[in-house]
Amino acid sequence: MQNLAPIALFVYNRPQHTERTIKFLQQNLLAADSRLYIFSDGPKSKADEEKVNEVRAFIKTVDRFKSVKVIESKTNKGLANSVIEGVTQLNQNYGQVIVFEDDLVSSPHTLTYFNEALNRYRDEEKVMHIGAYMYHLKNENLPDSFFYRAATSWGWATWQRAWQHFEPNIDTLIKQFDSKKINDFSIEGTMNFWKQMRDFKNGRNNSWAIRWYASIFLRGGLTLNPSQSLVNNIGHDGTGVHSGINDIYNVIINPKPITQFPNEIKENEAAYQAIKGFLANRKGNLWERIKRFIKEKLN
Secondary structure, three states: OOOOOOOEEEOOOOHHHHHHHOOOOOOOOOOHOEEEEEEEEOOHHHHHHHHHHHHHHHHHOOOOOEEEEEEOOOOOOOOOHHHHHHHHHHHHHHHHEEEOOOOOOEOOOHHHHHHHHHHHHOOOOEEEEOOOOOOOOOOOOOEEEEEEOOOOOOOEEEEHHOOOOOOOOOOHHHOOOOOOHHHHOOOOOOOOOOHHHHHHOOOOOOOOHHHHHHHHHHHOOOOEOOOOOOOOOOOOOOOOOOOOOOOOOOOOOOOOOOOOHHHOOOOOOHHHHHHHHHHHHOOHHHHHHHHHHHHHHHH
C-alpha cells in the first residue's frame, strides 16, 4: 500500500494508558511502515509534572515504527488545542493524518482500514472523516463498513481537503442551525450533541470533537465507520479529560480486517436506525441507571 498516512498520538499524564495504546499500535500490520508523531502536552500544574515526565521518559523509548518523532510542549495547551494544532500541522505536511489519543486499544487491522479508506475516498469531497470506533449495535446484517453523519473521536482519520473546513468558532457554527438541523444533528434527540455545542459556548467543555462534527454536518459531509469497532476506549476509569466512569461504550474489538467498503456515497439507513436505537436505549432502565450512578459515586 503506497502513501501511508502519518499517525498523530496525543498524550498527557497517563503512563499506563499510553503504554497500552502504543503496545496495541505496534501490533498493527502497517506499524513498521508508518511514521508516528507523539504530541506531549505540558503539565497544567505542579501536581501533573511527575506523571507528564513519566510519560515523556517512556515515549522516548518507542520503536517499531518507520520513524518516531516526539513533540513536547513547554506549556499546557489542553487537549483541544493540542489536537487542532497537531492535526493541522500533519495535514499540511502530508495531506492526511490518522489520529489517536492515549487511551485507545486497537485491532491489528486498524491502520490498514484507515489507509485503505483514505486512499479509496481521497477524492470524494462528501467523505470527510473515517472513524474506527462503533457502538455495540444490535443489527447483525450491517456491512463491514458504512457511511453515517456523525463523527466519532476515538481513533479517526481525515484529509487536508476535509480538515480545511474545520470551523473552531462556536458562534459561527451555532448560527447556521435551525430546529430541523438541530434534530438531525442530535440523531432525532437520542444523543446530546446539541447540548455539547451549548456547553462549549458556555465554557462547560472544551471539545474539539463536537466542533469537528458540526463542521462536517453543516457541509453535508459523511463519515465512514466499521459496523464492529476496531478500537476500544480504556479511559473510562475517571482518568480522562472528558470521560466519566461507565461501561456503556465498552466494546469487543473486531478481530477481522475490514474487507467491504461502500461504493454509494450516502448514509446507510439501516446503520442510522441501529445507531439511533442504541443511543435511545444506551442508559438502560431506571434500575440500571441507579446501579450505574451508585457505582460511579463509589468509585
